[in-house]
Structure formats: C-alpha cells, structure tokens
Amino acid sequence: MAETAFDALMAHDRATGALREVAGLLSWDQETMMPKRGATQRAEQAAALAATIHARDTDPRLGAWLEAAEASEHAPESVRALALLRRRHDRSRRLPARLVETLAAKTSAAQVIWADARRLNAPADFLPSLAEIIDLKREEAQCLANGGSLYDALLDDFEQGLTMTKLKPIFAELRAGLTALLAQILPRTEGQTAAFCPVPAAEQLALGPRIAEAFGYDLAAGRVDLSVHPFCSGSGGDVRITTRIDPEDPLTSLYSLIHEMGHAVYEQRIDPALRGTPLGVYASMGIHESQSRLFENQIGRSRSFAVWLHREMEAAFGPTGLDGPDALWRSANRVTPGFIRTDADELHYNLHILMRTDLEHALIEGDLDVGDLEAAWNDRFAGDFGRTVPSPADGFLQDVHWSVGIFGYFPTYTLGNIYAACLWDAIEQRLPSLDADLASGNLARILDWLGRHVHRQGARLTAEALIEAATGSGPDAAPLLSYLAGKANTLYPA
Amino acid sequence: MAETAFDALMAHDRATGALREVAGLLSWDQETMMPKRGATQRAEQAAALAATIHARDTDPRLGAWLEAAEASEHAPESVRALALLRRRHDRSRRLPARLVETLAAKTSAAQVIWADARRLNAPADFLPSLAEIIDLKREEAQCLANGGSLYDALLDDFEQGLTMTKLKPIFAELRAGLTALLAQILPRTEGQTAAFCPVPAAEQLALGPRIAEAFGYDLAAGRVDLSVHPFCSGSGGDVRITTRIDPEDPLTSLYSLIHEMGHAVYEQRIDPALRGTPLGVYASMGIHESQSRLFENQIGRSRSFAVWLHREMEAAFGPTGLDGPDALWRSANRVTPGFIRTDADELHYNLHILMRTDLEHALIEGDLDVGDLEAAWNDRFAGDFGRTVPSPADGFLQDVHWSVGIFGYFPTYTLGNIYAACLWDAIEQRLPSLDADLASGNLARILDWLGRHVHRQGARLTAEALIEAATGSGPDAAPLLSYLAGKANTLYPA
Numbered sequence: 001m002a003e004t005a006f007d008a009l010m011a012h013d014r015a016t017g018a019l020r021e022v023a024g025l026l027s028w029d030q031e032t033m034m035p036k037r038g039a040t041q042r043a044e045q046a047a048a049l050a051a052t053i054h055a056r057d058t059d060p061r062l063g064a065w066l067e068a069a070e071a072s073e074h075a076p077e078s079v080r081a082l083a084l085l086r087r088r089h090d091r092s093r094r095l096p097a098r099l100v101e102t103l104a105a106k107t108s109a110a111q112v113i114w115a116d117a118r119r120l121n122a123p124a125d126f127l128p129s130l131a132e133i134i135d136l137k138r139e140e141a142q143c144l145a146n147g148g149s150l151y152d153a154l155l156d157d158f159e160q161g162l163t164m165t166k167l168k169p170i171f172a173e174l175r176a177g178l179t180a181l182l183a184q185i186l187p188r189t190e191g192q193t194a195a196f197c198p199v200p201a202a203e204q205l206a207l208g209p210r211i212a213e214a215f216g217y218d219l220a221a222g223r224v225d226l227s228v229h230p231f232c233s234g235s236g237g238d239v240r241i242t243t244r245i246d247p248e249d250p251l252t253s254l255y256s257l258i259h260e261m262g263h264a265v266y267e268q269r270i271d272p273a274l275r276g277t278p279l280g281v282y283a284s285m286g287i288h289e290s291q292s293r294l295f296e297n298q299i300g301r302s303r304s305f306a307v308w309l310h311r312e313m314e315a316a317f318g319p320t321g322l323d324g325p326d327a328l329w330r331s332a333n334r335v336t337p338g339f340i341r342t343d344a345d346e347l348h349y350n351l352h353i354l355m356r357t358d359l360e361h362a363l364i365e366g367d368l369d370v371g372d373l374e375a376a377w378n379d380r381f382a383g384d385f386g387r388t389v390p391s392p393a394d395g396f397l398q399d400v401h402w403s404v405g406i407f408g409y410f411p412t413y414t415l416g417n418i419y420a421a422c423l424w425d426a427i428e429q430r431l432p433s434l435d436a437d438l439a440s441g442n443l444a445r446i447l448d449w450l451g452r453h454v455h456r457q458g459a460r461l462t463a464e465a466l467i468e469a470a471t472g473s474g475p476d477a478a479p480l481l482s483y484l485a486g487k488a489n490t491l492y493p494a
Numbered sequence: 495m496a497e498t499a500f501d502a503l504m505a506h507d508r509a510t511g512a513l514r515e516v517a518g519l520l521s522w523d524q525e526t527m528m529p530k531r532g533a534t535q536r537a538e539q540a541a542a543l544a545a546t547i548h549a550r551d552t553d554p555r556l557g558a559w560l561e562a563a564e565a566s567e568h569a570p571e572s573v574r575a576l577a578l579l580r581r582r583h584d585r586s587r588r589l590p591a592r593l594v595e596t597l598a599a600k601t602s603a604a605q606v607i608w609a610d611a612r613r614l615n616a617p618a619d620f621l622p623s624l625a626e627i628i629d630l631k632r633e634e635a636q637c638l639a640n641g642g643s644l645y646d647a648l649l650d651d652f653e654q655g656l657t658m659t660k661l662k663p664i665f666a667e668l669r670a671g672l673t674a675l676l677a678q679i680l681p682r683t684e685g686q687t688a689a690f691c692p693v694p695a696a697e698q699l700a701l702g703p704r705i706a707e708a709f710g711y712d713l714a715a716g717r718v719d720l721s722v723h724p725f726c727s728g729s730g731g732d733v734r735i736t737t738r739i740d741p742e743d744p745l746t747s748l749y750s751l752i753h754e755m756g757h758a759v760y761e762q763r764i765d766p767a768l769r770g771t772p773l774g775v776y777a778s779m780g781i782h783e784s785q786s787r788l789f790e791n792q793i794g795r796s797r798s799f800a801v802w803l804h805r806e807m808e809a810a811f812g813p814t815g816l817d818g819p820d821a822l823w824r825s826a827n828r829v830t831p832g833f834i835r836t837d838a839d840e841l842h843y844n845l846h847i848l849m850r851t852d853l854e855h856a857l858i859e860g861d862l863d864v865g866d867l868e869a870a871w872n873d874r875f876a877g878d879f880g881r882t883v884p885s886p887a888d889g890f891l892q893d894v895h896w897s898v899g900i901f902g903y904f905p906t907y908t909l910g911n912i913y914a915a916c917l918w919d920a921i922e923q924r925l926p927s928l929d930a931d932l933a934s935g936n937l938a939r940i941l942d943w944l945g946r947h948v949h950r951q952g953a954r955l956t957a958e959a960l961i962e963a964a965t966g967s968g969p970d971a972a973p974l975l976s977y978l979a980g981k982a983n984t985l986y987p988a
Contacts, residue, residue, distance in 0.1 A: 018539045018543075035713070037730075236531075236535050238532030
C-alpha cells in the first residue's frame with residue numbers, strides 16, 4: 001500500500017517531534033544536572049540539534065507533501081493537523097539555518113552567564129550576551145514579520161494569532177482595574193504579618209508526593225528537582241518539574257510546586273491517542289499557563305483548600321507557626337509590592353507582566369537600547385510598585401526568559417490568568433459544593449472537568465476556541481478582575 | 495577563502511560528534527533520571543537521534559570530501575583523522591537506516607525490560623527482547639562482515655582490528671595461567687573473612703569528593719549519581735559517573751567509584767586541542783578500560799594505597815570494623831569465586847570475561863540459541879567457578895550489555911586488564927618510590943605520566959601503538975599474569 005502524502009507528513013513530523021523532546025531534555029539537564037564546565041559543549045550540542053530540527057522542518061519534501069495532502073478531503077482533526085504543520089513549515093522556511101543554529105548556541109551559553117551574573121549581581125557580565133541575543137531575535141522577527149510588527153512575529157510563536165493590537169485594550173482594561181483595586185486594598189494591608197517556622201529543605205521536598213497525589217501529577221511519569229528558576233519540561237510519560245526552596249518560608253516551594261504541577265498535569269493528560277501527532281501538544285502557552293495559575297491560585301490559594309493544605313503541612317512539618325487554615329490562607333495571599341515576579345501576589349503579578357511586556361516590546365521594536373534596560377526597568381518599577389529596586393538580581397536580572405531568547409512569552413502569563421479565571425468561573429457554575437472538595441483535598445471532579453475541556457484536547461482547538469467551547473464564551477478580562485476584587489475584599493474588608 | 499574538503503569534513507563531523515554526545519546523554523538520563531513511564535517515548539527519541547546521526551555519517555557529500563581530502567598531503571594527525579572518518583563513513587554506509595533506527599529503539603526499550611526482569615528474577619520477561627536484539631545485531635554484523643566472521647565485525651567496533659583469531663591465543667594463555675594460579679591460591683584462602691561496619695548510603699557518597707580529588711576527577715566537569723549498573727558517560731567538560739551502594743559493604747561503592755573515575759579522568763584529560771576533531775576521543779575501549787582497571791586495581795587495591803584509603807574511610811565513616819590498612823587491603827582483595835562480575839576479585843574477573851566472550855561469540859555466530867543461554871551460562875559457570883548459579887539475576891541477567899545491544903565489548907575488559915598491567919609495569923620502572931605516593935594518596939606523578947602517555951593522546955594512536963609508545967613494547971598478557979601471581983602470593987603465601 002502506497003504511503004499517502006498525509007501519512008508521510010505525519011511520520012516525518014513524529015520523528016521531528018521526538019527530536020524536539022530531546023532538545024527539551026537538553027535544556028532541562030542544563031538547568032538541573034549539567035556540571036558547570038559542560039556549558040561550552042552543551043551550546044554546541046544545542047546548536048547541532050536545533051540545526052537538525054530546522055533542517056527537518058524545512059525539508060523540501062514537506063512542501064510537496066503538504067500541497068498534495070491539502071488538496072484532499074480530511075476529517076476536521078486532520079485538517080487542523082495539516083494547518084499546524086503548514087504553519088511550522090512556512091515559519092521555519094523563513095529562518096536561515098545559520099540564525100537558528102547561532103541562536104541555539106548563544107542562548108544555551110547565555111543561560112549560564114545569566115545565572116552567574118544574577119548570583120553575583122553583576123549585570124555587566126550579562127549585558128553583552130543579552131545585546132547579542134536581542135539582535136538575533138530582531139533578525140528572527142524580521143524574517144518572520146513580513147514587514148509587520150517585529151514583536152507580533154515573536155508573540156505569534158507562543159500564542160498563535162496574538163498581536164499587540166489585540167493585547168493592548170485587554171492589558172489596558174486590566175491595568176486600570178488592578179490600579180484601582182490596589183489603591184483601594186493596599187491601605188488596608190498595613191500591619192499584616194506572616195508567621196512561619198523555618199522548614200529544612202528535605203522536609204519541604206518530602207511533602208511533594210502528597211501534593212502530587214492531590215493534583216494528579218503522576219510521579220511515575222515525572223520527577224521533581226531543584227533549579228534557580230522553577231520550570232516544567234517534557235510531555236506524555238516524562239514530564240519533569242523543578243522547584244526552589246526557601247528554608248525560611250515553606251510556601252515558596254509549595255506554591256511553586258503546585259504551579260509547575262499545573263503545567264505538568266496538562267502535559268501528562270493530553271489524549272494519548274493524539275501523542276506523536278501535531279495535535280498531541282498543548283493548545284497555546286496562554287492555555288498552559290492557565291493550568292498552572294488555576295492550580296496555584298484558584299485552587300491552591302483558596303480559603304477552602306487551605307484547610308487541607310494546613311493539615312498536610314502540620315502533619316509533615318510539625319507546627320508551622322500558622323494559627324490554623326485561615327492564617328495559612330492569609331499568608332499565602334498577602335498583598336505586598338515585592339520585587340520578584342514569581343513571588344508576587346495575584347494583584348501585583350499582572351503588573352509585573354504588563355511591565356515586562358512593554359519593556360521587551362520596546363527592546364524588540366528597537367525603541368529601547370539594552371544599555372538603558374536597567375534604568376527603564378527601575379523607573380517603571382518605581383512608578384508601578386512605588387518601591388526602589390535594590391539590586392539587578394531583584395530587578396531586570398530576575399527572570400531567565402531573555403537569557404534563553406524567549407521574547408513574546410511574558411504576555412502569555414497574564415493571558416493564562418485571564419483564561420484561568422474564565423475556566424474557574426465555568427467550573428464554579430457547573431460543579432456544586434466545590435468548597436467541600438477543596439477542603440478535603442479531593443480535586444477529582446475539578447481534574448475530570450479540566451481533563452475533558454482542556455487537558456485531553458491537546459491542540460485540537462486554538463486557545464480562544466478552547467475557552468469558548470469550555471466556558472460558553474470567549475476569553476475576557478472581566479472574570480479575572482472580578483475574581484481578584486472578590487478575593488481582595490474578603491481578605492481585606494473595608 | 496574557499497573551504498577545503500578537509501575543513502568541510504571536520505566541520506561536518508564536529509556537529510555529528512555533538513549529536514553523538516546528545517545520544518550519550520539520552521542513555522545517561524535513561525539510567526539515572528528518567529521516570530519509568532518515559533521509556534516508550536525515550537525509545538522513539540533514541541531512534542530519531544540514531545537515524546539523524548546515521549544519515550549524517552552516510553551523507554553522500556562525505557564520500558566526495560573524503561576522496562578529495564585523501565588525495566592531498568597532510569600532517570600525520572590529519573592523516574589519522576581522515577582514516578578515522580573514512581572508517582566511520584564506510585561502516586555506516588553498510589548499515590541500512592531502518593536497522594540503525596530499529597536497533598536504537600529496541601535497545602532503548604529493552605534496557606527497562608532487562609532492569610525489571612533482573613529485579614524480579616524473571617528471565618522470561620526479557621528473553622523475547624534479547625532474541626530480537628540478537629537477530630538485529632546479527633543482521634548488523636552481516637552488513638559489516640563482508641562475508642567474514644560476524645563476531646569479528648562487532649569486535650572491531652570497540653577495538654579496531656581485533657579478531658577472535660588474534661584474541662584466542664591471548665585468552666588461552668590467560669585462561670591457563672589463571673586456572674593454574676587459582677588452583678594454587680584457592681586452597682590457601684580458606685577461613686578468610688571480611689569485616690566491615692555498615693555505612694549509610696549518604697555517608698558513603700560523601701567520601702566521593704575526597705576520592706575524586708585524589709584521582710584527579712574534576713567534579714566541576716562531572717557528577718556522581720546512582721544507577722543499577724555503574725557506568726561513565728560523556729566527554730570533555732561533562733563526564734558523569736554512577737555508582738551503586740551496598741550499605742553493608744562500603745567497598746562496593748568505593749571501588750566502583752574509583753573504577754568509573756578511571757574512565758572519567760581519561761575523558762576529561764584528552765588534549766583539549768583535539769576536542770571536536772576525530773582524534774578528540776578515546777583510543778579504544780580496551781584502553782578506556784585499562785584506565786579504570788589501573789585506577790581500581792593497580793592503585794586502588796594496592797597495599798600502599800590502603801594506608802591512605804583506610805585513613806580517609808575512618809575519618810569519614812568512623813570505625814569501619816577494619817583493623818588497620820592491611821585489613822582493608824586484604825578485604826579489598828579477597829579471592830572468592832562470586833557470581834557477579836563487577837564484584838569479582840582480580841583473579842576471577844577475567845574468567846567472567848572469557849566466559850561471556852565465548853557465550854556472546856556463540857550467540858552472534860548462531861551457535862547458541864537464546865533459549866539455551868541460561869543453561870549454557872550456568873553450565874560454564876559451574877565448570878569455571880565450581881559453584882551453582884542460584885538465580886538468573888546472579889547469572890546471565892546480571893549485566894546490562896546485551897540488553898543495550900552491546901556484543902563484542904566484553905573482551906575489551908580483559909584487554910583493559912592486560913593493557914593496565916603493561917602500563918603499570920612501565921610506571922613502576924620509571925617512577926621511583928611509588929609506595930610513598932600511594933600511601934599518602936598523592937597520585938600526581940602517576941596522573942602526570944598517564945596524562946602524557948595515554949589521556950592527552952586521545953585517538954592519535956591505535957591501542958597497540960599507544961601501548962608500545964608508552965611502554966616500549968606491544969601489549970602482552972605476561973605482565974598481567976605476573977602482577978596477579980605476585981599479588982596473590984603476597985596475600986596468600988604458601
């Protein structure tokens with residue numbers, strides 16, 4: 001039986017997908033396991049693999065197979081799969097092999113340089129690498145933009161079809177809403193305190209399996225390690241997460257675990273029937289982030305879930321210094337204008353993202369020089385948060401993204417919050433008596449709902465279509481603002 | 495300036511080499527870090543990467559470049575580099591892509607099946623995989639053998655130019671010598687005992703850095719993890735080793751660490767100027783093994799080094815139950831016909847290898863059916879060691895090699911012992927007062943000598959030429975037999 005063009009395409013992409021997974025493993029290893037002196041050769045390995053993947057994605061046979069396959073009738077899922085392959089092929093063909101290879105090598109090397117610069121608070125060590133990466137990303141964007149906005153071309157890689165034109169009104173609405181809410185709430189937060197006992201790192205990690213069990217993270221298909229910047233990596237039967245430990249504050253690691261498990265559970269639960277096909281991946285980075293934020297915030301930081309979590313913490317750690325579940329809930333939701341995005345409360349979190357979005361937009365569009373980045377960051381931070389950034393590590397060096405060439409990704413964090421609030425609204429409407437589930441750590445009904453409407457879907461639908469199919473209406477910032485206002489007013493009543 | 499064919503070849507192979515390193519990392523990860531449910535997709539990843547590497551090694555441009563480069567005059571090192579590339583290209587072209595890919599997928603999957611079968615002592619679970627792998631390896635050998643011996647074709651992959659015709663007289667001499675020596679020594683070993691205190695795993699591992707320091711293993715370019723079967727993986731700035739811990743017997747892990755460090759130090763110390771070229775790799779597997787065995791035995795199990803090691807053990811573990819360095823030396827050299835190769839004393843070790851060589855030779859040549867392997871193993875073991883194999887895990891399931899498709903490798907262990915004894919003879923002749931160095935754990939002079947004559951050389955010379963250049967005469971089993979006889983008679987005087 002002759003292989004059809006469609007079958008040839010799918011088989012080709014399946015092997016390329018396996019190599020993409022290998023590239024993911026290289027990054028995971030670099031952040032968790034790789035010895036320091038391996039950095040130089042790792043950059044060569046990453047470059048060789050990126051070049052291989054790019055060569056496969058631009059294989060001239062793909063063009064012919066795509067044309068032949070597109071000319072035939074297909075079931076809707078196959079049509080969607082073809083569209084995704086077409087998009088990747090067309091994007092890849094715009095990028096010169098040399099650029100892809102150079103970017104892979106430079107960003108692999110820059111990760112180590114960034115981590116050292118951050119640790120030593122020495123931005124000058126990192127700026128030359130960052131400047132080089134921004135130049136390369138601008139070059140990439142020029143190849144992809146077709147004369148349009150450079151930043152939009154990068155955005156599209158993480159959230160298909162997203163543009164700054166679409167994003168600006170949403171972010172403006174959010175910014176206005178958050179600013180008003182903070183003006184109302186912040187004065188009421190004076191005098192709030194947090195009280196924890198220090199918990200040794202090993203004990204903090206020992207609670208991981210209980211959390212995993214509650215959230216449905218299958219540890220036989222994953223693992224938990226430490227890294228400077230927590231992340232999730234992998235797919236299917238091998239989805240790994242990392243966390244970082246603050247011995248003074250066990251909540252840091254707990255909520256970072258819950259967040260990364262949100263990503264991981266999504267990857268683990270994509271319909272196995274889709275595995276190895278273009279649909280067997282996440283719908284968009286915004287949807288990915290919605291799962292981590294929903295786990296972390298709507299579930300993890302809810303008043304009811306604090307009942308279960310407090311009990312588990314006391315069982316694992318002994319006395320925590322937290323006087324009951326409500327004290328845990330208040331500690332986990334303290335509103336405070338901190339410097340670090342990943343530690344931010346839900347009200348400030350999106351201000352961090354809005355700021356990074358504007359800064360990276362300016363960097364990519366050529367409106368901000370890398371030499372002026374630190375000052376621009378610090379100015380904007382002072383304006384938005386009313387505090388002076390004490391050091392680069394607490395400022396523009398805090399996030400890994402730019403060092404690994406990830407520009408256009410930050411907005412998907414806020415999109416994720418928006419999607420999460422939409423999904424949570426739907427869950428609350430459809431599943432009665434959720435508080436009892438949350439208080440007993442029984443997330444089965446929530447996981448089942450998310451599994452059916454989000455996880456199992458893979459990339460069958462675009463992000464917008466997925467939200468609409470799951471909730472009955474398209475994504476919208478209103479549910480997020482209303483969720484945040486409701487929670488803030490319960491925590492800090494007038 | 496136009497790129498010469500030689501330069502094109504070198505650049506091409508450098509990138510392929512980076513991908514080979516990635517393939518090595520996939521295996522390392524599989525044995526140390528990968529979650530259980532990742533096995534299926536890992537097999538796909540390994541297959542996709544193997545296919546990529548094979549496609550690069552058979553790239554038709556290589557043939558033209560090789561012809562053009564071979565037609566020009568070159569310095570000796572470049573001639574050698576060309577010869578190594580020619581060999582790889584010619585070998586690769588004989589192997590169909592489908593076979594390479596299938597072997598990578600099957601052996602990746604079989605590793606997990608083997609580990610489970612070994613743990614559960616359930617050989618039937620593993621035999622179908624093994625049968626499949628042997629069929630594939632026979633097919634590979636047929637492609638390579640050019641009508642000659644199948645097993646020789648596989649041997650040549652690990653030790654260039656080695657054949658059973660060359661090996662048989664050497665192994666026969668060794669077998670005769672060892673059998674005579676054991677007949678003499680074994681009666682004198684009656685009543686020997688070993689005495690250790692149990693040492694918790696974490697404490698055993700904590701001694702690792704001290705051992706690494708003594709043996710020159712740079713932990714900033716390496717790391718130590720646990721695995722079922724200890725191994726070394728990687729090159730240059732990223733050379734990782736594994737060990738396994740027996741809480742009842744700290745010597746298991748110590749000597750496995752020292753052994754793997756022998757491999758690792760070799761890889762770390764190859765001349766950095768050769769890195770990324772065809773010469774920037776080990777000379778042969780036999781030479782590789784000579785470095786691990788020399789570290790483990792000639793140094794690690796010497797009477798003088800026991801002085802240092804005993805002091806370090808007592809400092810790290812507290813009382814070991816060993817009454818002084820000589821008790822440690824005796825314990826580390828106990829002669830006993832055990833079932834497990836990796837735990838074997840120096841006298842029995844090579845009998846294990848001779849047995850595996852004959853069995854795998856028969857499997858590959860089609861003279862032994864996989865269904866008869868267990869019985870053949872147990873019969874031969876009873877004959878050579880005078881004991882009945884109690885279980886498959888203590889018998890033919892003990893080693894990882896066959897599950898990962900490694901046939902023709904076992905003989906290099908004994909070649910390594912032969913080479914190590916030749917090198918140690920030369921070291922003892924050239925470096926006076928070695929005992930003082932060993933007793934103080936100061937291995938600088940030995941490492942310097944090995945660095946100049948072995949490590950830094952990379953693949954500049956073939957194994958035989960390297961031994962001849964280093965010692966003044968070609969490899970020969972006599973130094974090994976004389977070393978073993980001398981040591982055995984000191985340990986167990988008549």
